[in-house]
Structure formats: C-alpha cells, structure tokens
Amino acid sequence: MVTVEPRLKLVEAFITRELQAGPEAIQQTGSYVFSAGGKRLRPALLLLVSRLVGYQGDKDIRYAALIEMVHTATLVHDDIIDHANLRRGRASANSRWGNQLTVLLGDWLYTRSMELALEVDDLDIMRVLSRATIEMIEGEVLGLSLKGRTDITVEQYLEIARRKTAELFSAACAIPALFAPEYAGFRATLSEYGRNLGLCFQIVDDLLDLTGDQDHLGKPVFSDLREGKLTLPLILALPKFSPEQRQAVAEVAREGAFSGLEPQELQQWLSETGAFSQAREVALSFGEKAAALASSLPAGFERDALVAAPWFVLERDH
Amino acid sequence: MVTVEPRLKLVEAFITRELQAGPEAIQQTGSYVFSAGGKRLRPALLLLVSRLVGYQGDKDIRYAALIEMVHTATLVHDDIIDHANLRRGRASANSRWGNQLTVLLGDWLYTRSMELALEVDDLDIMRVLSRATIEMIEGEVLGLSLKGRTDITVEQYLEIARRKTAELFSAACAIPALFAPEYAGFRATLSEYGRNLGLCFQIVDDLLDLTGDQDHLGKPVFSDLREGKLTLPLILALPKFSPEQRQAVAEVAREGAFSGLEPQELQQWLSETGAFSQAREVALSFGEKAAALASSLPAGFERDALVAAPWFVLERDH
Structure with a gap:
C-alpha cells in the first residue's frame, strides 16, 4: 500500500495533534501507546478506499485517525x-500507569x-462508527x-471475531463510500470486503498466537489460551484430542499457565490433528471472498491493492 | 420534584429496555448497577427543565436516560x-465481576x-453530551x-469538580433548551444554573465523605482521602494545621489507610479550623448563584423546584 504512505503520515500527525490538546496524562500515555507502532491497517484501508472511490478532499485523514x-x-x-x-504481566499501558x-x-x-x-x-x-464500536464491545463481552470454556463452537468463535475485529475493518472500508452520494453504490461491496478481510486477519492473528515465537509476536506464545480464550485451531482440534489431551488444555485455560504441559507439546498435538492447516483454510476462504469482492471494484492500482491485501494478511508472520 | 416521578419511571423503563437488548453479561451487570438506585438527580433535572420550557414530546425520556x-x-x-x-475493596460492580x-x-x-x-x-x-463526557473524563484524569498530592489548590479542586460533575449537570439542564428553536433563549441560563448546582452538589458530596457516617454513606468515611484525594475542607484546613498534623494527613493520603491517626481525630481537627463551615459556605454560594439564575426563568411550579433544588442538595445527609 505504498501510495497511502504520505497520507498515513498526515493521519499520524492528526492523532499527535489531538493527543497534545488533551490533559498532560493523556498526552503521555497516549503518545506511548501510539508510538508503539502497530500496523495502521485500518487507517491504511480507509485511505486506500478513499482514493479508489475518487475522493479528493481531506475527510479521509480525519476518519482514518478516528478509526x-x-x-x-x-x-x-x-x-x-x-x-x-x-499473573499475566506485560509492558502494556496498564502495567506502566495502572488500570485507572x-x-x-x-x-x-x-x-x-x-x-x-461531530465536528464535520x-x-x-x-x-457506522458507533455501530462498529458497539459491535466490538459486545464481541469482547461475548468473548469474556x-x-x-472449552465447549466453544466454531460459530461462536466466528461471531466473536466478526464483532470484535471484522466490523471495524468493515467500517474502515465502508466510510469513504459515505463521503459523497455518488460513491454510495460501492458501500455494500466495500463493507462486505472489510468484514471478510477482518475475519481473515483475526484468524491469522489467532494462528500466529499458537504458532509464532515470542520474539516475533512481542508476547508469549499461547497468550490467548493463557487468558482462557480458545481460538479456531484449538476449537477444531479438541474433538480429535484424547480425553487426557482435552483435560490438559482445559487445565491451561483454567489456570492461565502451562504447568503439566509444555507449549511445544501442545503445538505438536495441534499440528498432528491438522488443526493449523484447517484453520488456515478457513482464513484463506475469507481472504478469497474478500479478494473476489474487491475484483468487482473499478480497475486501478487501488483495486489491485485491495485484491492483494488478503494475501499480505495471510503471509504475515507477526 | 414530585411531578417528574411518573416520567422518571419511564426513564427507568427506557434504560431497562436498553440493557435487555444488550448481551447477557451487560444485562446482568447493568441491571445490578442501575437497580442499586442512586438519586437520579440528573434525569430528574432534565425532565423538570423540559416541562419548564413547555416541551410536550418524548425526547426528554430518551435524553434523561442517556444522561x-x-x-x-x-x-x-x-x-x-x-x-x-x-486494599480498597467494596461491593462495586468491579468486585463482583472483575475489572474486565x-x-x-x-x-x-x-x-x-x-x-x-444518533437515532434522533x-x-x-x-x-453538548460528548463535550460534557470529555470534560468528565478529563476531570477524572486531572484528579488522578x-x-x-497535598499541595492541591482550591482553584484546582474547583476545576476538577466542575469538569467531573458540574458539566454533566449543566448538560442535563441545557439539553431541553435544544428541543425546539423557541427554547433557545433559555439555554445559557439553564447551562449556568446546572453548572452551579453541580458544583454545590460536589462540594456537599465531598463534605459528607468527611463528616457522614458509614451507614448513611454506604462507604467508609474519608474514602476520598484513603484514595489519596484531598477535597475542599482538607485543602482549606491544611495551611492552618501544624506540621505534624499535615504530616499525618499526607501519610493517610500516601498509604491509603488510617494507621497512626484516627478518623475521628481528623474530623475534630477539621472542625476546629472551621474548615467544614468554610467549605459549606462555598457550597452555599454556588447554590445561591444557581437559585438566583433559576429565579429569572418563567414562573411556575418547575421554576420553584429549580430554585429549591440547591437547598435540597445542601440539606441532604447522604
């Protein structure tokens, strides 16, 4: 997404300006959190789609920053x-400045x-923004x-992933279609594109938590399971596990730590059941759906980037 | 505020309906929090002002619920x-369901x-709503x-009280003036009335935390100081305290607990310096300002209730 780089800088500047207008403690904690980086995937998508629909103004910067x-x-x-x-301590904002x-x-x-x-x-x-926000919060509530629980179904998992992640991707892609009445025809496709890309992204994210290594991830492997959260590969594998294996997984989920079981051992089990490749297939199917949706958009560099985005998501290793 | 009772019931029903449309965990925690009661002062003010300006529709219920x-x-x-x-444990939502x-x-x-x-x-x-919300959050940040710190000034205290409390009172009173263009002339007076009533309310609230007893308050006396927060009476008293007395107060604020000092002893010291009556005078002056502002509004039961509201606030004992 090389062409959105310069505008992404403007988005960063917008956010920095906003933080600096806040109280000192917000400036400090806020710049710490934003300077930690992140992929800026959602603002990049919003900027890219803005160009795709032919938008020439400056609203894209504002909404990319908001997202x-x-x-x-x-x-x-x-x-x-x-x-x-x-027990789960890491250098999050919260461990530096406290919960309050x-x-x-x-x-x-x-x-x-x-x-x-509201200013505009x-x-x-x-x-669109407040609905996506409510969906995210309700997705988190559902997940919590x-x-x-080790009896979570694939449907429940996908429902949580959709609300927690995919709806904001969907909003990021759909918002530029609301910048002018003549873009309205793209809205449904863009919204559905973002939703599918978001689902693909979340499944890959969850896969990386199980397969990646700590140095790349910036957090311990199996951090979801340590928080009691079962993700797609585990949900797919559990029915194929022996009662003892299921027991061992349930114990980690309950205790929030690996004690009787080694993470490598669990990775091995997951690999043996084919759960990793099966989950990857699911991610791929959402990625393909996204790419197919993008293909129907007006030809050009932006469309090609949107078509390619799922492959970048599927290829990322952290 | 007897005449707003029936509409206040509709506000409760509105909130209940909203919670029930949320995920199960929101229903449960939400109804626990709302059923705990509370004075419903902000919605009552909004309903009262709606009648004062002559509003006949149903928006007042919605916005009272929102507030x-x-x-x-x-x-x-x-x-x-x-x-x-x-160490500060109490039966808050958080101690029942956890921080997350x-x-x-x-x-x-x-x-x-x-x-x-947004629906309307x-x-x-x-x-008005989002500005009041930002003010509240920034007031909390400032307070945090x-x-x-024991060097907090009266000005800083009032600034925090204004943002944390008075701006939402102000919004509750000003919103009905936006229900129709013909009410717009009341907006500034109502907004300023709410702000002054809110300041009066917050000072009384802080006074009660220092003078009340646990049974009435539903929380331990000096709970603000135990959280490291100095409120008006203490701020006014500190310069009159001996270095040893100041030291003792600073210790409670730092440690979050009374160890070398008894709460009754500190109440005695505060009383001796005249800090309680001095703080009450400040609350009274905001109450009087509010009452004077209300007096300029159209005559009737609602105006009388708004004029009387500060006296109820000043008289409350919990």
Whole structure:
C-alpha cells in the first residue's frame, strides 16, 4: 500500500495533534501507546478506499485517525488487568500507569473520536462508527463470558471475531463510500470486503498466537489460551484430542499457565490433528471472498491493492 | 420534584429496555448497577427543565436516560481497581465481576448512549453530551494526576469538580433548551444554573465523605482521602494545621489507610479550623448563584423546584 504512505503520515500527525490538546496524562500515555507502532491497517484501508472511490478532499485523514483512535481505545481497555488475574504481566499501558489511567485513556479516545466526527456533521458516518464500536464491545463481552470454556463452537468463535475485529475493518472500508452520494453504490461491496478481510486477519492473528515465537509476536506464545480464550485451531482440534489431551488444555485455560504441559507439546498435538492447516483454510476462504469482492471494484492500482491485501494478511508472520 | 416521578419511571423503563437488548453479561451487570438506585438527580433535572420550557414530546425520556447512562458509565469506570491499590475493596460492580467486564460495561453504556442520541439526529445535543463526557473524563484524569498530592489548590479542586460533575449537570439542564428553536433563549441560563448546582452538589458530596457516617454513606468515611484525594475542607484546613498534623494527613493520603491517626481525630481537627463551615459556605454560594439564575426563568411550579433544588442538595445527609 505504498501510495497511502504520505497520507498515513498526515493521519499520524492528526492523532499527535489531538493527543497534545488533551490533559498532560493523556498526552503521555497516549503518545506511548501510539508510538508503539502497530500496523495502521485500518487507517491504511480507509485511505486506500478513499482514493479508489475518487475522493479528493481531506475527510479521509480525519476518519482514518478516528478509526485508529477507536481501535487503540479497545486495545488499551483490553489490557486492563483483572485483580483475579494479576499473573499475566506485560509492558502494556496498564502495567506502566495502572488500570485507572488506562481506563480513562480509552474513554478519552472513544469520546474524543466521537466528538471529532461531530465536528464535520456526518450522521451516517457516525452511525457506522458507533455501530462498529458497539459491535466490538459486545464481541469482547461475548468473548469474556466464554473465557475458560472449552465447549466453544466454531460459530461462536466466528461471531466473536466478526464483532470484535471484522466490523471495524468493515467500517474502515465502508466510510469513504459515505463521503459523497455518488460513491454510495460501492458501500455494500466495500463493507462486505472489510468484514471478510477482518475475519481473515483475526484468524491469522489467532494462528500466529499458537504458532509464532515470542520474539516475533512481542508476547508469549499461547497468550490467548493463557487468558482462557480458545481460538479456531484449538476449537477444531479438541474433538480429535484424547480425553487426557482435552483435560490438559482445559487445565491451561483454567489456570492461565502451562504447568503439566509444555507449549511445544501442545503445538505438536495441534499440528498432528491438522488443526493449523484447517484453520488456515478457513482464513484463506475469507481472504478469497474478500479478494473476489474487491475484483468487482473499478480497475486501478487501488483495486489491485485491495485484491492483494488478503494475501499480505495471510503471509504475515507477526 | 414530585411531578417528574411518573416520567422518571419511564426513564427507568427506557434504560431497562436498553440493557435487555444488550448481551447477557451487560444485562446482568447493568441491571445490578442501575437497580442499586442512586438519586437520579440528573434525569430528574432534565425532565423538570423540559416541562419548564413547555416541551410536550418524548425526547426528554430518551435524553434523561442517556444522561443517567453516561453518568453510570463514569461511576463503574471509576470503580476499576488499580492493581497497585487492591486494599480498597467494596461491593462495586468491579468486585463482583472483575475489572474486565466492568470496563466493558462502561464502554457499552458510553457508546450505546451515543448511538441512542444518533437515532434522533440531534447534532447540537450530541455535541453538548460528548463535550460534557470529555470534560468528565478529563476531570477524572486531572484528579488522578493529583492523587496523593497535598499541595492541591482550591482553584484546582474547583476545576476538577466542575469538569467531573458540574458539566454533566449543566448538560442535563441545557439539553431541553435544544428541543425546539423557541427554547433557545433559555439555554445559557439553564447551562449556568446546572453548572452551579453541580458544583454545590460536589462540594456537599465531598463534605459528607468527611463528616457522614458509614451507614448513611454506604462507604467508609474519608474514602476520598484513603484514595489519596484531598477535597475542599482538607485543602482549606491544611495551611492552618501544624506540621505534624499535615504530616499525618499526607501519610493517610500516601498509604491509603488510617494507621497512626484516627478518623475521628481528623474530623475534630477539621472542625476546629472551621474548615467544614468554610467549605459549606462555598457550597452555599454556588447554590445561591444557581437559585438566583433559576429565579429569572418563567414562573411556575418547575421554576420553584429549580430554585429549591440547591437547598435540597445542601440539606441532604447522604
């Protein structure tokens, strides 16, 4: 997505300016969180789609920044540590500044992004944004209520992935279609494209948590399972596991740590059942659906980039 | 505020309906939090002002519910426990369901209330709501950054109280003036009335935390100081305290607990310096300002209730 680079810099500048207008503690924690990087995938998609539909103005910068602010708000709130669950420590915003400031940083990012959308009076876009935000929050709630459970189904997993991740991807891709009435015809395709790309992305993300190594991921392997969250490969593998193997997985999910079982051993088991390649197939099918949807869009560099995006997502190793 | 009772019931029903449309975990935690009661002061003010301006429709129910949802969101987020600060345990939502679900409940309430405002397309009201929300969050951030500090000034205290509390009171009172163009002339007075009433309310609230008893308050006396927060009476008293007395207060603020000093002893010291009555005078002056502003509004039962509201706030004992 080479052509969006310069505008992505403007998005960064927009976010920096916003943070600097906030109270000192927001400036500090906010710049720490944003300077940590991240793939800026959602703003990049929004910028790319804006060019695809032929948009020439500056709203894309604002909404790309908003999307990244909303995304970051969910990330920092996701890092709030439960007092029942102190063992998972990592250098998240929360471990540096405590839960209280972290919760306020997330609140500030959510509310400020709504306020920034209000400045430009675009009710339809605000509806898309707030609906995606509600979906994300409800996806997290659903995920939380299934924590520690080993009877989660593929349907439940996909429902959570859709709400938690895919709906914001969908919003990022659909918003530019609302920049002018003449782009409206693209909205449904772009929205569905983003949803499928988001599902592909989330499954790959979950796969990497099981197959990657700590140095690449920046967090321990199996961190989802350590938090009691079963992801697609495990859900697919469990019915094929022996009762003892299932027992061992349930224990990690319950205790939040590997004790009787080695992570490498579990990776081996998953690999033997074919769960990794099966999950990859599912990710691939969403990626292919996204690519097919993108193919129907107007020809050009932007369309090619959207068609190619799922392959980049599928190829990433961290 | 007897005449708003029936409409307040509709507000409760609105909130209940909203919660029931959410995921199960939101229903459960949400109804727990709302059923705990609360004075419903902000929605009552909004309903009262709606009648005062002569509004006949149903928007007042919706916005009264939204205001209470936003208020509740801040309350539940305020209860998120810091891992550095586990000692303060109480039967908050967070101690029943953990930080993670509590943070999501707050996020859901914030975002859903924005979405409910979007359903009725009122951009000006949304701006008032989101500005008040940002002010609240920034007020909390400011308060947090001064936690444990004993050099906080009266100006800083009032700034925090204004942002954290008074701006939402102000929004509750100003919103009905935006229901129709012919009410617009009342907006500035109502907004300023709410702000002054809110400041009066917050100072009284802080006074009660220092003078009340646990049974009435539903929480231990000096809970603010135990959280490292100095409120008006203490700020006014500190310069009159001896170095040893100041030292003792600083220790409670730092350690989050009374060890060398008895709460009754500190109450005695505060009483001796006249800090309680001095703080009460400040609350009174904001109450009087509010009452004077209300007096300029159209005559009738509603105006009388608004004029009387500060006296109820000043008289309350829990």
